[in-house]
Amino acid sequence: MNRSRYLWMLVLAALVWPSDVRAQPQAVQVDTAQFDDTAPGTRIVSETYRLGFMAHAQPGLGLVVDSVTPNGPATRITRTDGSNRRGILEVGDVITAVDGVPLNSMDDYYRAMDRSKPNQGRVMLTIMDVNSGRRIHWSAQGDLVHIANRPNLDDAMVYRLQFRGMEVPGGIRIDQITPNGPLTKLTNRDGAITWAEVGDVLTSLNGVPVQSFPQFFQLMEQARATGGFVNLTLRDINTGRLVPLRAQAVLVNSGVPLTNGDRKIHVLICGLTEDQSIGEAISRSVDALSTQIQTAIAPEFVGSFREITGPECNATAIIRAVNSIQTSPNDTLFCYYLGHGAYDPARAGFNDPSQGHFFQIPSGDLMRHELWDRLRRKGTRLTTLITDTCNVQSIARPRSVLEQRMTQTRINDFTPLERLLLFNRGEIDISASSRDEFSWFTSSLGGWFTYNLCQRINKDSDWDAFLNTVSQNSNAYFQQRKMAILANPGNTASSVLNSLRGQQNMRPQAFRFAVNADPYRGNPPTGPRTLSDSLTVETGVN
Known part of the structure; x- marks a missing residue:
C-alpha cells in the first residue's frame, strides 16, 4: 500500500504560474465533502448537496470553474429553455448565480446548495460560457453528501x-x-x-x-x-x-479546544552548499531564507527547525531527517531544497506528477516523489515542498554592484508567514522552473527564484497572491539578468550563454497545489514584535 493523491488534485499535476496568466484572486476550493477522524470532536454529521467541481471566486463575477469531477453531477446538466439539451460544466465557465441568487464566494454557493434540500438538490445555474461568453441557464441535480462538523x-x-x-x-x-x-x-x-x-x-x-x-x-x-x-x-x-x-x-x-500549542511549524531547509559550481550561491540562499523564516515565525509556533548542508546534504540524511520529525495532525511541515535537479520519465514513481524529477546529489540521487511521499506520510495539516533546482553548470557572471537594505515593521498580530503556515490546510509541491527549463544561480545573490521568494515571504498572507507574485517576479528577474549577461558576457562560458539564449522563461511549476483556509483559533504571540527584512539588492553591474 503506497503513494496516493487526492482525486481532486489530479487536474493540477501540470499547473504553472507563467507571468502572463491571470492571477487567481482567491484560493481554489473544493465542492466535495471531506471526513476528519483525527479531531476527536468529529461526529456530528449534516447532509447537503454538491455538484462536484473545483473553483475559485472572482468577486463581482462569480465562481470560475477550475476542474470538474469525472461523471459527477456537473457533467449531467440540462438546458432550461425547453429543449432539454444536455451539457457539461467546463473549465473556465463562470457560475454567476444559483436559483437566481448571485455568487461572490464559495460560501454563497454552499448556502445556495443547502437551500436546495426541499428540492432534493435540484438547482438552476446561471453560467457564463467560457467559449461564447453568453449567460445560459442550466438545470442541475446535486448528489447527496455528508459533511462532518x-x-x-x-x-x-x-x-x-x-x-x-x-x-x-x-x-x-x-x-x-x-x-x-x-x-x-x-x-x-x-x-x-x-x-x-x-x-x-x-x-x-x-x-x-x-x-x-x-x-x-x-x-x-x-x-x-x-x-x-x-x-x-x-x-x-x-x-x-x-x-x-x-x-x-x-x-x-471529544471536546478539547485549540490553544497556541496545538499548531506547530516544522521547517527543514536542505542545500548542496559544497557543490563546486553553485555551492557558494546556495549558501547565500540558505542563510537568507533561514533568516527570513526565523524572523517571521514566533518561537512558540516552531516545532522544529533544521538545516542540512555541507557533506550532510545527501539522500539518506534528508530522508532520515524527515522521518525523525515529530509531528501532529494539526502541524505544518515546510521543506525547502536547493541544488541540482533534472528529470527522467523512466524513473517516474506511481502517480508522480513531476514525471521523474529528481535532485542530483554526488553521493546518490534523491527522487522528488520519494521525498514527497516521506513528507506526506507525516500526516500534517499542511505539507509544503518548494525546490530551487536545476542541472546547470558553473555560471561566471560580470561582478554585481550590491547594496544591503534593511526594513523594519512593528507588528502586533500574526506575521504573513505565520498566516501562510498556520491558517491553511492542504498540499503544496513546487519547483522553481518548469519542464525543460533551468533554474539559475549567482554567487552574489544565490538562487534567483529563492532571492525573489525571500523578498515576498514576509509580505503576503495568501498562498495564491504569494506564489503568483514570486512567479512573476522571478521570471521578470530572469529576463532582466538574461539581457544583461548576453549584452555583457565577460568570461561567461559559451555553454551557459547558449543555455540562456535557448531559455525563454523561468516559470515555477506546481506539481501539487490544493490549499483551503483552516483558520487558527489561538491567540497571536504576545507583542508588539519587530519584523526585520535584510535583503541584498543588485543595483548595477560593473
Whole structure:
C-alpha cells in the first residue's frame, strides 16, 4: 500500500504560474465533502448537496470553474429553455448565480446548495460560457453528501482511528494518517504487524459495509463494548485486493479546544552548499531564507527547525531527517531544497506528477516523489515542498554592484508567514522552473527564484497572491539578468550563454497545489514584535 493523491488534485499535476496568466484572486476550493477522524470532536454529521467541481471566486463575477469531477453531477446538466439539451460544466465557465441568487464566494454557493434540500438538490445555474461568453441557464441535480462538523462537545470519551478521508464509491478513501496512530499498527490474520497507506479505501467495519460518515461514526461507537478493538477491511491502493485487518482504536476526549500549542511549524531547509559550481550561491540562499523564516515565525509556533548542508546534504540524511520529525495532525511541515535537479520519465514513481524529477546529489540521487511521499506520510495539516533546482553548470557572471537594505515593521498580530503556515490546510509541491527549463544561480545573490521568494515571504498572507507574485517576479528577474549577461558576457562560458539564449522563461511549476483556509483559533504571540527584512539588492553591474 503506497503513494496516493487526492482525486481532486489530479487536474493540477501540470499547473504553472507563467507571468502572463491571470492571477487567481482567491484560493481554489473544493465542492466535495471531506471526513476528519483525527479531531476527536468529529461526529456530528449534516447532509447537503454538491455538484462536484473545483473553483475559485472572482468577486463581482462569480465562481470560475477550475476542474470538474469525472461523471459527477456537473457533467449531467440540462438546458432550461425547453429543449432539454444536455451539457457539461467546463473549465473556465463562470457560475454567476444559483436559483437566481448571485455568487461572490464559495460560501454563497454552499448556502445556495443547502437551500436546495426541499428540492432534493435540484438547482438552476446561471453560467457564463467560457467559449461564447453568453449567460445560459442550466438545470442541475446535486448528489447527496455528508459533511462532518466539529462542534463543541462535552467531555465524553470516544474511540478514534485517527485519519482523514473522503467518501468514495465503496467506502472511505484514506487521505492522511496520524503518525503512530491506530492505522500504523494493524494486525493481519496471521498476527503480523502491518499498516494502512494513503489511498487505501476503508470498505467495512466489523463486517458492515461502510458507505457514509454517519455509519462510520455509529460503528465506532460500538467499539466501547470491545475496548476499542475493531475489525476492518481495506482495499489496497496498489493491488486492489480486499485485506481483512484488526485495529486498536484510541480513546480520546471529544471536546478539547485549540490553544497556541496545538499548531506547530516544522521547517527543514536542505542545500548542496559544497557543490563546486553553485555551492557558494546556495549558501547565500540558505542563510537568507533561514533568516527570513526565523524572523517571521514566533518561537512558540516552531516545532522544529533544521538545516542540512555541507557533506550532510545527501539522500539518506534528508530522508532520515524527515522521518525523525515529530509531528501532529494539526502541524505544518515546510521543506525547502536547493541544488541540482533534472528529470527522467523512466524513473517516474506511481502517480508522480513531476514525471521523474529528481535532485542530483554526488553521493546518490534523491527522487522528488520519494521525498514527497516521506513528507506526506507525516500526516500534517499542511505539507509544503518548494525546490530551487536545476542541472546547470558553473555560471561566471560580470561582478554585481550590491547594496544591503534593511526594513523594519512593528507588528502586533500574526506575521504573513505565520498566516501562510498556520491558517491553511492542504498540499503544496513546487519547483522553481518548469519542464525543460533551468533554474539559475549567482554567487552574489544565490538562487534567483529563492532571492525573489525571500523578498515576498514576509509580505503576503495568501498562498495564491504569494506564489503568483514570486512567479512573476522571478521570471521578470530572469529576463532582466538574461539581457544583461548576453549584452555583457565577460568570461561567461559559451555553454551557459547558449543555455540562456535557448531559455525563454523561468516559470515555477506546481506539481501539487490544493490549499483551503483552516483558520487558527489561538491567540497571536504576545507583542508588539519587530519584523526585520535584510535583503541584498543588485543595483548595477560593473
